[in-house]
Amino acid sequence: MSDAAWVATSDAAVPARTVPSRHSALVRVTHWIATLSFLALLVTGVEILISHPRFYWGEAGNINTPALFKIPIPASRSSVPTGYGYVLPDQNGWSRYLHFQSAWVVVLTGLLYIISSFFSGHLRKNLLPDRADLSWRTFSTTIANHLRFKPPGDEEAWSYNLLQRLTYLLVIFVLFPLVIWTGLAMSPAIASVFPTAVSALGGQQSARTIHFFVSVALVLFLLVHIMMICLAGLRNRMRAMITGRYSTDKERA
Amino acid sequence: MNPLSRRKLITTGITAAAGASGLAVAGGLAKRYGLIPPDAGGLYGVGETLTYAAQRVLTSHSMAREFSPSQISNPPFANEVAPLGGTFKRLQEGGFADWRLAVDGMVARPASFSIADLKSHPSRSQITHLACEEGWSYIAEWTGVPLSHVLDVVGILPQAKYVVYFSIQQDWWDSLDMADAMHPQTLIAHSMNGGELPVGHGGPLRMRVPRQLGYKNVKYITRLTVTDDLKRFGQGLGSSSPEGGYAWYAGI
Numbered sequence: 021m022s023d024a025a026w027v028a029t030s031d032a033a034v035p036a037r038t039v040p041s042r043h044s045a046l047v048r049v050t051h052w053i054a055t056l057s058f059l060a061l062l063v064t065g066v067e068i069l070i071s072h073p074r075f076y077w078g079e080a081g082n083i084n085t086p087a088l089f090k091i092p093i094p095a096s097r098s099s100v101p102t103g104y105g106y107v108l109p110d111q112n113g114w115s116r117y118l119h120f121q122s123a124w125v126v127v128l129t130g131l132l133y134i135i136s137s138f139f140s141g142h143l144r145k146n147l148l149p150d151r152a153d154l155s156w157r158t159f160s161t162t163i164a165n166h167l168r169f170k171p172p173g174d175e176e177a178w179s180y181n182l183l184q185r186l187t188y189l190l191v192i193f194v195l196f197p198l199v200i201w202t203g204l205a206m207s208p209a210i211a212s213v214f215p216t217a218v219s220a221l222g223g224q225q226s227a228r229t230i231h232f233f234v235s236v237a238l239v240l241f242l243l244v245h246i247m248m249i250c251l252a253g254l255r256n257r258m259r260a261m262i263t264g265r266y267s268t269d270k271e272r273a
Numbered sequence: 274m275n276p277l278s279r280r281k282l283i284t285t286g287i288t289a290a291a292g293a294s295g296l297a298v299a300g301g302l303a304k305r306y307g308l309i310p311p312d313a314g315g316l317y318g319v320g321e322t323l324t325y326a327a328q329r330v331l332t333s334h335s336m337a338r339e340f341s342p343s344q345i346s347n348p349p350f351a352n353e354v355a356p357l358g359g360t361f362k363r364l365q366e367g368g369f370a371d372w373r374l375a376v377d378g379m380v381a382r383p384a385s386f387s388i389a390d391l392k393s394h395p396s397r398s399q400i401t402h403l404a405c406e407e408g409w410s411y412i413a414e415w416t417g418v419p420l421s422h423v424l425d426v427v428g429i430l431p432q433a434k435y436v437v438y439f440s441i442q443q444d445w446w447d448s449l450d451m452a453d454a455m456h457p458q459t460l461i462a463h464s465m466n467g468g469e470l471p472v473g474h475g476g477p478l479r480m481r482v483p484r485q486l487g488y489k490n491v492k493y494i495t496r497l498t499v500t501d502d503l504k505r506f507g508q509g510l511g512s513s514s515p516e517g518g519y520a521w522y523a524g525i
């Protein structure tokens with residue numbers, strides 16, 4: 021662990037002149053592990069998808085059954101009729117290995133993050149919205165500011181606004197659990213232990229289709245997340261998430 | 274060094290030591306209870322071991338879901354296979370009367386079964402889901418002799434740990450641990466949807482393992498070898514799948 025992360029975890033030891041840590045060491049480390057795992061899951065997920073770019077609803081589906089929808093891309097298997105005159109190379113072997121290894125990393129990291137956030141107060145202080153903020157007025161003001169691409173003021177540099185809090189809660193407690201659930205529901209071994217986890221989703225092909233849509237939602241979150249960081253000041257926000265240091269001094273930012 | 278960071282250092286040290294010894298104990302236990310897959314040595318060995326160990330612990334007695342006749346996919350999709358060779362064609366012309374399933378290795382009574390022999394043994398029918406790692410799937414009814422029954426007939430030795438099975442297709446072989454080999458739904462399937470098992474679906478004999486993905490269900494099987502050590506087969510990775518880049522365990 022770097023010296024900066026070390027200093028950041030022991031605030032009492034930090035000399036008074038130093039700017040306090042924007043993100044705790046645990047948040048920073050888990051953030052970047054999750055980022056790397058997510059990128060690995062995304063790339064390998066796309067590789068697996070191109071072996072059969074067709075989606076179905078229910079328990080079973082194959083090229084003899086009507087598709088719910090198709091992705092208009094070439095496939096890595098000659099058995100799939102795509103309309104393209106060529107077949108992409110098969111990358112499923114290493115993609116599946118890496119997909120599941122990254123899934124383990126992100127699930128264990130996520131559990132560490134959620135459990136420690138619960139006990140450290142990060143969840144309560146930084147993620148759960150203030151009761152006072154939970155009004156339609158705050159909500160609409162925040163949305164209006166976002167739509168005008170208004171860069172956040174200094175007061176927002178040290179805490180998340182209502183929309184950010186709700187989005188992070190949605191990603192952490194809805195989208196990630198859902199993508200894990202639908203992923204596991206595709207496993208024939210898991211289906212044998214928890215059959216209800218599959219039937220509740222409408223079947224194994226439904227689980228695959230929902231897995232795809234939740235992944236798309238997570239990618240949209242990632243794009244907006246990166247866009248907002250660029251808008252708020254890429255260098256400063258990146259430094260805050262890497263070293264923990266953050267400057268509200270405009271000249272230094 | 275101020276007191277706070279020293280305390281922190283000690284705590285971190287103890288945590289790291291506890292973590293390392295915990296991992297060592299977990300590794301030892303996993304090895305003892307057969308929770309390490311044969312392809313655990315590579316770059317993805319950690320993830321593969323976690324998946325196999327977790328699923329093996331969870332699924333020791335679980336049964337694959339069975340469906341109603343109305344849910345059978347019609348027609349089922351038969352994935353492509355490498356061109357079938359001259360030996361297969363010759364056996365096919367004879368109506369597979371000369372097809373043999375040899376059983377050898379760590380067994381008390383090595384044997385060889387014809388299709389007719391196998392059909393004279395107690396059979397099991399089940400309507401299950403077959404999912405390919407590519408993403409597609411179908412539901413069909415398979416009928417066959419439970420592998421556990423064949424293993425009982427030949428009498429496996431107590432030290433047996435895996436059953437290796439070979440296709441008539443060159444370089445197509447796989448293996449099951451005893452949990453899957455002795456599982457009541459693991460069949461040497463000879464029939465499908467009430468008729469003979471079509472050649473496209475692996476006829477005359479296909480290993481049917483409904484708790485694992487399609488590629489574990491090797492088509493055209495001719496030989497079973499019971500063993501306690503997968504290192505002796507091929508590159509020692511448990512099946513031809515890891516040799517082609519795919520995981521040995523296909524429960525996910």
